[in-house]
Amino acid sequence: MRVAVASGKGGTGKTTLAVGLAVSLASEGADEPGGGHGPPPLLLDCDVEAPDARVFLRPEIERSVAASVSVPEVHHDRCTLCGDCVEVCAYHALAVLGGQVRLFAELCHGCGSCTLVCPTGAITETSREVGCLELGSGAGVQLAQGILNIGEAMPVPVIRQLKDWARPGPGQVMILDAPPGTSCPMVETVRGSDFVILVTEPTPFGLHDLALAVDVLKELKLPAGIVVNRDGSAYLEMERFCADQGLPILLRIPFERAIAEGIAKGGTLVDVHPEYAALLRQTMASITEIVAGASAAASSTAAASRQTAGGPGHDWRGS
């Protein structure tokens, strides 16, 4: 199962939750004789501009590979300066300047359109390293992270390569920690997930950006549930929004100084409150149920078209 943790707003607690879920799954059955069972969870830190799950998991890195994008190389001897490549480039990475076609490599997304349209075959592709991918283990969790080099502007290719490189083994739960926002890096992270957890906070800012994220997930046709972080103040607009959208509130993490202090010291939710491990496992269990219910519903939809409000998991509460 692949579960992505996303949000609209930054700083709502995506990594806190993603790491909390991963260590809770890792510790499952650890206190029983014979230890845990099943493969360790795989956490993908897809926030490649600022991967920080490592701060909490302190992994030992076992493998590392380069992440790269393919960029055009213009062979000026064959170039007729027709400008077709400049025209086709959606990102304005090419320009005719000083009597030559010039590449602004940082703007290039590596789509290959220029190579395709060049009538004289003056463009070939070469690869440019923009970051790296790392795999390691810490706190019983397998961590794979993408790291975009400082100064580089394009996280998406690194995220795509990370997802392709670090695939979950049979029966392994994969949790993807998404970058904030609702643009391409977030979309690339959540794409292909079975379920998306949206972490929000009960504030107008939180709700504003949550609504944007919900719109994106609708577009992608991905089932979602809500985790409210820093809960405490009753923000009715947000409660109403979730109810109207049929979004289950899976868990509420209280606004609490002890949690803030523990995380500031590099601890996890479970380090601060060991009893959260069971709660977080329960959250994962209910997501598993929702996903199983959705796939069962999907297979029976053709027979009986049944209307459910935003997914079959409505009305469930984790705490």
Place this chain on the structure above:
Amino acid sequence: MDRVAVAVSSPDLDAFVEAHFGRAAYLVLVDPQSMEWEAVENPGRRAGGGAGIQAAQLLGQHQVVAVVSGDFGPNAHEALRIAGIAMYRGDPSITARGALERLARGGLSRIRTPPAEGGIRHGGGRGGGHRGTGGGGSQRS
């Protein structure tokens, strides 16, 4: 005919100089001898990224040898440098006409060093993800 370009807010020689070259609404192209001018819309104005590059390419196609703007982004600087177009800093509180008069008197400073890396990139830049809350950038990234 060598021409001088000024980044401006409206298609007029008496329009104010724009603060940012790549995002300027218009570029006025002026023959400094006759003061004949024409205004062209800046193709980079609404671009998701690489605005300054597009504007620089346009100037290169119009035999422009010098350009005045409040500021130039890193990509614009690089593109104009390659195109061999001299960059001059013009105060956004003066008009294009005023800027040209100052330029003729040697009263505008030429920009030779690119802006520091990590400087502000208008519209382009950091992948479009917005950390924290606020303006939901919707550019492709």
